[in-house]
Amino acid sequence: MSCLQYRGNQLYIEDVSLKNVADEFGTPCYIYSxxxxxxxxxxxxxxxxxxxxxxxxxxxxxxxxxxxxxxxxxxxxxxxxxxxxxxxxxxxxxxxxxxxxxxxxxxxxxxxxxxxxxxxxxxxxxxxxxxxxxxxxxxxxxxxxxxxxxxxxxxxxxxxxxxxxxxxxxxxxxxxxxxxxxxxxxxxxxxxxxxxxxxxxxxxxxxxxxxxxxxxxxxxxxxxxxxxxxxxxxxxxxxxxxxxxxxxxxxxxxxxxxxxxxxxxxxxxxxxxxxxxxVGNAGILLSRIEYLKHTQHKNFAIIDAGMNDLLRPALYDAWQNILPVELHNSEVKQYDIAGPVCESADFLGKNRDLALQSGDLLAIDSSGAYGFSMSSNYNSRCRPPEILVDGSNASLIRRRETIKDLFAAEIIADLAPCD
Structure with a gap:
């Protein structure tokens, strides 16, 4: 059973609005109940x-x-x-x-x-x-x-x-x-x-x-x-x-x-x-739409989370529910929910009927298991933070990585001069 519920037109996890989590911690981020x-x-x-x-x-x-x-x-x-x-x-x-x-x-x-x-x-x-x-x-x-x-x-x-x-x-x-x-x-x-x-x-x-x-x-x-x-x-x-x-x-x-x-x-x-x-149904991945791309063949919602953040769809062809954080009256269209990673396998969901606007927040449901634990820095992308919700409180339990974190363990070799 999902840990999410709508209150009015806003999506919540326990007593915390996902919009408020995005405002405080940014996106993408993992959130657990x-x-x-x-x-x-x-x-x-x-x-x-x-x-x-x-x-x-x-x-x-x-x-x-x-x-x-x-x-x-x-x-x-x-x-x-x-x-x-x-x-x-x-x-x-x-x-x-x-x-x-x-x-x-x-x-x-x-x-x-x-x-x-x-x-x-x-x-x-x-x-x-x-x-x-x-x-x-x-x-x-x-x-x-x-x-x-x-x-x-x-x-x-x-x-x-x-x-x-x-x-x-x-x-x-x-x-x-x-x-x-x-x-x-x-x-x-x-x-x-x-x-x-x-x-x-x-x-x-x-x-x-x-x-x-x-x-x-x-x-x-x-x-x-x-x-x-x-x-x-x-x-x-x-x-x-x-x-x-x-x-x-x-x-x-x-x-x-x-x-x-x-x-x-x-x-x-x-x-x-x-x-x-x-933990599977106890967690979600929260992401924001960067672009809505409409072509003659497909509609794409390009979001700020990718396969490096959540690998299951690319690895297993896994299906996970994708929910808008705020409900509104935009036209419902069929979208592929795609990430920014330079791979055709970089998608979080395909053929989803959603009413979307650029800048909307999306919740990829049931991401508590094999989500962050399988994440990576592919494309030199920083891994997202993790948030634990307890009633009306949202606590940071892993900070967002920085660019410096990405290469902190790397060393430039002491090479002989180039010819």
């Missing part, structure tokens, strides 16, 4: 209250430290995929003992850093990673907890770029290799197998793939019990979709109820790793 983020997290927590559970927010969805701090205050755990995300969580006040480290390419220094910070566990994604973990743990004289991430070869029926549980995916370990790998871990003096995990993709809008994953995990859990290997948790991953356009994903409570029915008899802690479902 505290109440929506916290409500989504609480809904997950309450929906799984019938079984032992731990919510580990997927940091990659939105890694702003103020957002992570909100979640840490709620006693959330965190799913991370890099050293930078570990340190973000800790800087935000998160408990490292509630961090799960996923990802297929963990570097040696990242592993060492995570061990030093005493994170909860590593999700192992390959046998070479297992060998690296074992070698580093032995050298550091540490006993570390690990879980095996299983690739169950299940199609989540989502975009191919965000599908992670098929045989051709780089993620996870083939389900047929899990038992031998678990036995290898059980013989290790440095590693403790505490769980099994699976995550098959993102923006999944059907229950069936989730239920199939849980069946595969429970079958593996029972096989491990039969050979004397007990576990502390089962990690069912994340991936629950949200509504961007005409999708009809299961609600959080419906999702939880269906999964709990399968998991409850086993009385084992369940880890859930939602990201998009917590």
């Amino acid at each position: 505290r109440s929506a983020i916290e409500a989504n997290w609480h809904t997950f927590d309450e929906a799984f209250s019938g079984i032992p559970h731990r919510i580990c927010y997927a940091v990659k969805a939105n890694s702003n430290i103020a957002i992570l701090h909100l979640l840490a205050r709620l006693n959330s755990g965190f799913d991370i995929v890099s050293m930078g995300e570990i340190d973000r969580v800790i800087a935000a006040g998160g408990d490292p003992k509630k961090i799960v480290f996923s990802g297929v390419g963990k570097k040696r220094d990242e592993i060492e850093h995570a061990i030093e910070k005493k994170i909860y566990c590593f999700n192992i994604e390959s046998e070479p990673e297992l060998e690296r973990l074992q070698e580093i743990a032995a050298r550091m004289n540490a006993a570390i907890d690990v879980a095996i991430r299983i690739n169950p070869n299940i199609n989540p029926h989502t975009h191919s770029h965000i599908t992670t549980g098929l045989n051709e995916s780089k993620f996870g370990i083939d389900i047929t290799d899990v038992i031998p790998l678990a036995q290898k871990i059980s013989r290790s003096g440095s590693l403790r197998l505490v769980g099994i995990a699976s995550h098959i993709g993102s923006q999944i809008v059907q229950l069936a793939p989730f239920l199939e994953v849980v069946d595969r995990l429970l079958d593996t859990y029972q096989q491990l019990l039969k050979i004397g290997i007990t576990l502390r948790h089962i990690n069912i991953g994340g991936g629950l979709g949200i509504t961007y356009h005409d999708e009809h994903p299961p609600g959080i409570r419906e999702y939880a109820r269906a999964l709990q029915d399968k998991l409850r008899p086993y009385n084992i802690e369940v880890i859930i790793e939602p990201g998009r479902a917590i």
Whole structure:
């Protein structure tokens, strides 16, 4: 559900007018609703209250430290995929003992850093990673907890770029290799197998793939019990979709109820790793129209936000609702909403019927997940600020970058004179 609502002819997020945000902070900018983020997290927590559970927010969805701090205050755990995300969580006040480290390419220094910070566990994604973990743990004289991430070869029926549980995916370990790998871990003096995990993709809008994953995990859990290997948790991953356009994903409570029915008899802690479902509908990208360009073939609204600010439409052909901040009686026309970046892929929406004037503000809805976290400085563009709204207050939680920021880390090489 969108965090936006019209009051009269003006668009608001909580009790703050988007026009006032633009006046104070400029455009483009990202704006998030505290109440929506916290409500989504609480809904997950309450929906799984019938079984032992731990919510580990997927940091990659939105890694702003103020957002992570909100979640840490709620006693959330965190799913991370890099050293930078570990340190973000800790800087935000998160408990490292509630961090799960996923990802297929963990570097040696990242592993060492995570061990030093005493994170909860590593999700192992390959046998070479297992060998690296074992070698580093032995050298550091540490006993570390690990879980095996299983690739169950299940199609989540989502975009191919965000599908992670098929045989051709780089993620996870083939389900047929899990038992031998678990036995290898059980013989290790440095590693403790505490769980099994699976995550098959993102923006999944059907229950069936989730239920199939849980069946595969429970079958593996029972096989491990039969050979004397007990576990502390089962990690069912994340991936629950949200509504961007005409999708009809299961609600959080419906999702939880269906999964709990399968998991409850086993009385084992369940880890859930939602990201998009917590922050996706809780944020927007606010932009201003620079030009209205009318041609014989197309009408374009050229805005000051581009694909470097919000990559999803260019990367996934993603559809996001685009709303005028102020309603007025201009003629409705069909527009492509395009950015200033020098790429034909630079669009935020196509074929949208809108009544627009040059200088109007537009809100790109449901941009709280994989928005700023995937932004870049392409075309040497400064990344936008981030704003957190709490009731009637709007607080800056990341300042707008400056031109100096763009090249502050760059060094002109000491070259020999030109001929």
